[in-house]
Amino acid sequence: MNKDNLIEELLIKVEELTLRVRQLESFEKENKILREEIVTLRSENIELKSRLNSNSHNSSRPPSSDGYKKKPAFPKNKNGKQGGQTGHEGRTLHQVENPDKTIKCKPDICSCGHAFTSEKMELSEKRQVFDLPRPKLEVTEYQIHKTICSVCGLENKGTVPEGVNAPVQYGNGVKSYAVLLNVHFKLPFKKIQLLFGDLYGYPINESTVFSASQQCYKELAETEEIIKSKTIEQNVVHADETGLRVAGKLHWLHTATTLLYTYFFVHENRGEKALTCNKSILNRFKGWLVHDCWSSYFKFDGFKHAICGAHILRELEGLIDTGQSKWAKTFKIFLMSVYLMPFEERVKQRQHIVTRYNHICRIGENAEPPPIITSGKRGKYKRTKGRNLVERLICEKDAVLAFAFNKEVPFTNNLAERDIRPAKVKQKISNCFRTVNGAEIYACIECFISTARKQNRNVFSELCATFEGSNFITR
Secondary structure, X not given: OOHHHHHXXXXXXXXXXXXXXXXXXXXXXXXXXXXXXXXXXXHHHXXXXXXHOOOOOOOOOOHHHHOOOOOOOOOOXXXXXXXXXXXXXXXXXXXXXXXXXXXXOOOOEOOOOOEOOHHHOOOOOOOOOOOOOOOOOOOOOOOOOEEEOOOOOOEEEOOOOOOOOOOOOOOHHHHHHHHHHHHHOXXXXXXXXXXXXXXXXXXXXXXXXXXXXXXXXXXXHHHHHHHHHHHHHOOXXXXXXXXXXXXXXXXXXXXXXXXXXXXXXXXXXXXXXXXXXXXXXXXXXXXXXXXXXXXXXXXXXXXXXXXXXXXXXXXXXXXXXXXXXXXHHHHHHHHHHHHHXXXXXXXXXXXXXXXXXXXXXXXXXXHOOOOEEOOOXXXXXXXXHHHHHHHHHHHOHHHHOHHHHOOOOOOOOHHHXXXXXXXXXXXXXXXXEOOHHHHHXXXXXXXXXXXXXXXXXXXHHHHHHHHOOOOOOOO
16 A cells, blocks of 8 residues: 555545544534433423422412312321310300390190199299391481570570481491401402391492491501501511402502401512511511511511421422422421420420531532523522522521520411411402502401400400490500
8 A cells, every 4th residue: 555545544534533523522512402401301390290289288379279188287186085175165055144035934734634823833944045136227316406595596406426417327336347247257348238138128338338448447547556566566476478459450468467466558569668668567676577488578687587387397398299309308307396395395405406407408408409500591590499498498597496495486477377368368259459448448457357356355346436436455
C-alpha cells in the first residue's frame, strides 16, 4: 500500500470517527432531554396522584368533599363508653312546678257501677307535655290623646315611646327574630318571608328584613369595638381567613377569635394588606397567635407565633400517601407522641424533643430533592411539597413546637376554623353577597352572635336589647 492510499484510508476513518462522535453527542443530548422529561413526568404523576387521592385528612380540602367516607382528624378511643359520659350534665326535660295549663284526669265510674266524688280523690301522678302554642303577633296600639289647656289655650298631645314612628310597624322582637334567622340560621329573605306567613299570617317584606339588619349593624358599632379591644387583651388568639364571593369578586373573611370573643372583618385582600389594615387587630396584639402556615402572618413580629398542628399532620399524611417521603411518617409519629405526652413530661424532656425534631428534619432535608430553577422564571425555584414542608419545619421550629412547652397554647387552630365555618354554610345557601356592605353587615352581626353563644347568653334576648340600645357587652 502506497503512502497516498494510506492517507486516504486514514482520512476516511477519521471522518467515520467524527461522525460517530457527533452521533454520540446527539444521543447524549437526547438522553439528557429524555431523563429530564422522565423526572418531570414522574413529579407530575406524583402530583396528579396526590390530587386524585387528596381528602380532608391529607390536604386542605374541606370535610364536605369527602362524602360519606369522612374520618376523624384524630383517632378516637375505641374502648370508650358509648352514649352519655360520666359527669355529663344531661338536657332531658324536667317537670315544672307551675305549668301554664292543668287538666285533671279523674275516674268517673268504677267497673262495679259505683260513682266517685271529688272529695275522696287524691293526686296519683303528674305527666307534663311541653308543646308550642299557636304563634301569633302581639299588636300593641298607642292611642295618642290631645287636649287644650284651659289656662293658656295651648294644644298638648301625649308622647309615645321612642321608636314608634309610623301608624303601622314591626317591633324590636320581630326585627331581632328576622335578623337571627337571616344571619345566624342562614335563611334567605324569601324563606323568612314564607316562614312569617306560615307562622303568623304576616309575610314580612324582604326589604324590612334587610332594613332590620342594617339597623342592627349600626347599633353594634360600639359593641364591635369593645369585642376588638377584648380580643386584643387575651393571651391566646386564633386567626384564619376564608374566601367569600362578594359583588361578583373574591373577597376574604378574616377572623380573630378566642374562647370568649369572636371578631370578623371583610377585605378584598387575603394577605398583608388585609392583616395590616385598620380593621385588623394584629398590629396591636402582643400575645400568642395560633394560625396556619400562611406566610403573611410571619411578617408580624409584635406577637408570638404558634402553627396549627392539624395542618402539619395533613401535609405529612399527604406525603405519606404518595410513598415518596419516608421521613414524613417518622415525623408524624414523633409529633403525635409529643401531643399525647403530658405537659409536665414535655417540659422535662424538652432537650430530647428538640434534638429529635432537628434530627428528623435533617433526614427530611437530605431525602427531599433540592430546589431547581424553572425555565423562563428568573429567580424562581421549584420545590416539591416535601421540600417546602421540611424547609418550613426547620425555619419555624419554635412556632411548630409552641404547643409543647406553653400550656396555654393549643395544638390546633380548630377554634378559628369552627368560628369561620358558618360563613361557608351561608355562602352555600345564598351563593354570594351582592354588596360589600351586605358582607360587612353579616360579619358584624355574626361576630356578636358568636360572642354571645360563647358566653352562654340568650342570643334572641341580646339582639332585642341591641335594638333597644344596649346589650351584655355594652352594659
